[in-house]
Amino acid sequence: MSQFLFVSDLDNTFVGDDLALARLQELLERHRQEYGTKIVYATGRSPFLYHKLKVKKSLLVPDAAVTSVGTEIYLGDNLDTPDPEWVAILSEGWNRDAIVAAGKEFPELMPQAGSEQRPLKVSYSVAEKEYLPLVTKLESRLASENLEVNFVYSGGKDLDILPRNGNKGLAMQFLAKRWGISPSTTVACGDSGNDITLFAVGEERGIIVGNARSELLQWHRENPSPNLYLAKARCAGGILEGLKYFGFV
Numbered sequence: 001m002s003q004f005l006f007v008s009d010l011d012n013t014f015v016g017d018d019l020a021l022a023r024l025q026e027l028l029e030r031h032r033q034e035y036g037t038k039i040v041y042a043t044g045r046s047p048f049l050y051h052k053l054k055v056k057k058s059l060l061v062p063d064a065a066v067t068s069v070g071t072e073i074y075l076g077d078n079l080d081t082p083d084p085e086w087v088a089i090l091s092e093g094w095n096r097d098a099i100v101a102a103g104k105e106f107p108e109l110m111p112q113a114g115s116e117q118r119p120l121k122v123s124y125s126v127a128e129k130e131y132l133p134l135v136t137k138l139e140s141r142l143a144s145e146n147l148e149v150n151f152v153y154s155g156g157k158d159l160d161i162l163p164r165n166g167n168k169g170l171a172m173q174f175l176a177k178r179w180g181i182s183p184s185t186t187v188a189c190g191d192s193g194n195d196i197t198l199f200a201v202g203e204e205r206g207i208i209v210g211n212a213r214s215e216l217l218q219w220h221r222e223n224p225s226p227n228l229y230l231a232k233a234r235c236a237g238g239i240l241e242g243l244k245y246f247g248f249v
């Protein structure tokens, strides 16, 4: 056994099966103490909603929390100041006010709660049947102002507009590089659309939990790879299964 970088989405991936979560947390904490394994959460939640979940489910203090769909990185338990280097990278070419103004032209877009609107993330709710026609129009509307952004659609309802370089996968690579951990000793876990970038970056190993959403399963069917493991068990149970499959534990 040796050190690895563990990166996991929270809702319906790390969290969702309390018994399996307790087993997984114990295993990860032991691995961290013995081998220096790094634990990273990569969530769509804002720091505010992440903190609520962390307290409610007594989650381990991570080595880093990537919040707001990859657009903010917090080291350890600090949730006051996001990593300034990451903020600087994502801020380039990002014009939040222009995106919000353009969004107002589309009645299909329902802004999410205020806590989920972040400096580097604009989030809406959109019905699944409206998403495809809408995104085409919105894309050309933003392109007309040379606004280069990423659209992330998850769970059949959430639309996040993010900076071009802002996503969970790139945040994971940023941390791996900082800590000197190679892609082959990095493993990411997820269940939905906003986790696709965790699985699409390169040689990193990926665990798709058994309860994954259709948008992620469809992506996986179109992008099969020996580095990706589709677990049978749901949530933390699926993560435990995948960690054993890849030989990390």
Ligand code: GLC
Residues within 6 Å of the ligand: 043, 044, 045, 046, 049, 069, 112, 116, 123, 124, 152, 154, 158, 159, 160, 194
């Ligand atoms: C979380 C966030 C929300 C985001 C969703 C999908 O639920 O709170 O803002 O849209 O994840 O990424």
Ligand code: MG
Residues within 6 Å of the ligand: 009, 010, 011, 012, 013, 190, 191, 192
């Ligand atoms: Mg999730």
